Amino acid sequence: MPGPGSGRLQLLDTKQVLGEHLFSKVTELHPEKADRITGMLLEAENEDIMKMLEDDSLLRRRIEGTLRVIQEQDNICGGDGDKEKYGEELYSLISEIEPIQCAKITGMLLELDIPLIRHLLSSPPDLRSAVQKAMATLRADGGEREELGEKLYRIVAGRYNADSAAKITGMLLEMQDAQLTRTMQDPSLLEDKIRLAEEALSRQQQAR
Secondary structure, rough: OOOOOOHHHHHHHHHHHHHHHHHHHHHHHOOOHHHHHHHHHHHOOHHHHHHHHHHHHHHHHHHHHHHHHHHHHHHHHOOHHHHHHHHHHHHHHHHOOOOOHHHHHHHHHOOOOHHHHHHHHOHHHHHHHHHHHHHHHHHHHHHHHHHHHHHOOOOOOOOOOOOHHHHHHHHOOOOOOHHHHHHHOHHHHHHHHHHHHHHHHHHHHHHO
């Protein structure tokens, strides 16, 4: 039976999935500021985020508004170009270590001081260690569902490329806790869910 915090965890999981999809769309339009734009857009309600994902013109308008805010922030703070640049590099490296949680972990590591970020970029072992620590923090917040997500991604990643595997896994993680657990325990049901998610992803890609 879901515990008293299951509603909060489900909300966090939904926000995470939406964030991954939103980051992908924002990256296509403004890769150099994708981290900051996505982070600001994710402050909206989940329903509003879903509307942005479904309506490209709405998303573009929201991005334009966000860019104006970012410009104002940079004018006041003297710019944050270094962290933007490092954010792109971090995301690229972290996506190879932890594809599902890469956007969230990148955001966590970007809160570090710039000298430490530079060190992580130049030291793969230390970066991997930092990613593992960030994952431990996320697991503490997400518990069993986080572990199921990792197990699910490993299964899906054996059949699809990293980008498709992350998106399919994200779709499957939208299931309720009990349904997700049953699916992971039933190989035939899991196969059906993966197939349906793959078909949905193909339709999305064809519609673009």
